[in-house]
Amino acid sequence: MITPPYLKKGDKVGIVAPARFIPQDRYPQILQFIESQDLVPVRGKTTYLESGIFAGNDTERTQDMQQMLDSEELKALFCLRGGYGTMRILGDLDFGTLPQHPKWLIGFSDITVLHAAVAFFGVESIHGQMPINFQNNNEALYNLFSTLKGKNLNYLVEQHSFNRTGKVTASIIGGNVALICTLLGTPYEFKTKGKILFIEDVGEHLYRFDRMMQQLKLAGMLKNLAGLVVGALTDMQDQTPSFGQTAEEIVRQAVANYSYPVCFGFPAGHIANNQPLIFGRHAELNVTEGSVFITFQ
Numbered sequence: 001m002i003t004p005p006y007l008k009k010g011d012k013v014g015i016v017a018p019a020r021f022i023p024q025d026r027y028p029q030i031l032q033f034i035e036s037q038d039l040v041p042v043r044g045k046t047t048y049l050e051s052g053i054f055a056g057n058d059t060e061r062t063q064d065m066q067q068m069l070d071s072e073e074l075k076a077l078f079c080l081r082g083g084y085g086t087m088r089i090l091g092d093l094d095f096g097t098l099p100q101h102p103k104w105l106i107g108f109s110d111i112t113v114l115h116a117a118v119a120f121f122g123v124e125s126i127h128g129q130m131p132i133n134f135q136n137n138n139e140a141l142y143n144l145f146s147t148l149k150g151k152n153l154n155y156l157v158e159q160h161s162f163n164r165t166g167k168v169t170a171s172i173i174g175g176n177v178a179l180i181c182t183l184l185g186t187p188y189e190f191k192t193k194g195k196i197l198f199i200e201d202v203g204e205h206l207y208r209f210d211r212m213m214q215q216l217k218l219a220g221m222l223k224n225l226a227g228l229v230v231g232a233l234t235d236m237q238d239q240t241p242s243f244g245q246t247a248e249e250i251v252r253q254a255v256a257n258y259s260y261p262v263c264f265g266f267p268a269g270h271i272a273n274n275q276p277l278i279f280g281r282h283a284e285l286n287v288t289e290g291s292v293f294i295t296f297q
Helices: 024-036 058-070 086-090 109-120 139-148 177-182 206-218 247-254
Strands: 012-016 040-043 074-079 104-107 125-127 154-158 166-176 196-202 227-234 262-264 277-279 282-287 291-296
Touching (some): 012 024, 012 058, 024 040, 058 074, 058 086, 086 109, 104 109, 104 139, 109 125, 109 166, 109 177, 109 277, 125 139, 166 177, 166 227, 166 277, 177 196, 177 206, 206 247, 227 282, 247 262, 262 282
Parallel strands (some): 012 040, 012 074, 074 104, 166 196, 196 227, 227 262
Antiparallel strands (some): 154 291, 166 282, 282 291
16 A cells, blocks of 8 residues: 655645535634644635535536646645535546555545545545534544654553454554445455555434344355454434344444454443544554553554
8 A cells, every 4th residue: 555645834735625614703713723633725616615515516626636746846635524515526526647646545434435435545634623523622633643644643441341352453444334335346445455444433223223234244244354443433323122132232243253353332332532543554453351552564
């Protein structure tokens, strides 16, 4: 995998909106924060647009994203926010110039589909906080920008009763479960064999989440993993009568027949302190009886 150049003082970084918009009064704080990191923010055209729930129509979002992907002066692309919309433009984007002029792509949730496309072209990317959340000045945001500037990324995670012990080294891929399922059967579907798969989700009804996990299992996406890292499963919705399992129990059951190490409770996803992960990079996942160590190489 190609590692994009790490950011240095004065580098230009793009803010692009491939999905939903945010109100214009949110931008001054976003720009100020990026500037505080000694970087120069460049707003894409879509950050000024609204079309229904989207930051401009599909054509406008495609053109803006393409221009920023092709730019030789931008060293990173911060996806403004998730929500929905990126899948609508994915098929019209050309990532062919990215290996020649690699840049960091940062985002999560709906941006999972862009991580998949970037990985398809052999470039690392970062699952991490987006500008909509830059007001949350926390450890995860510090880790994100430190990683972008070249600092090694390592984690010590608390023990979880559902963990399965083991030690492996492999590249990490993944993202939002709903989007991983959405990509099945497309050119950008994740190739999970021999990989450490990271998953997270938010706001799903438990029966729908179970259906997605069963779909991944039937598709063979869970069988030959090197390991599994389960992030935040936030605001998952039960019903009456109750589904009878928590989201974590659904995952545990879906991978019960496999023997690779599993880490539950990794602090990434739809939570305030959303820690970054470098997708496409090899990491050592070491799940012990007392704790979990994730060390990026």
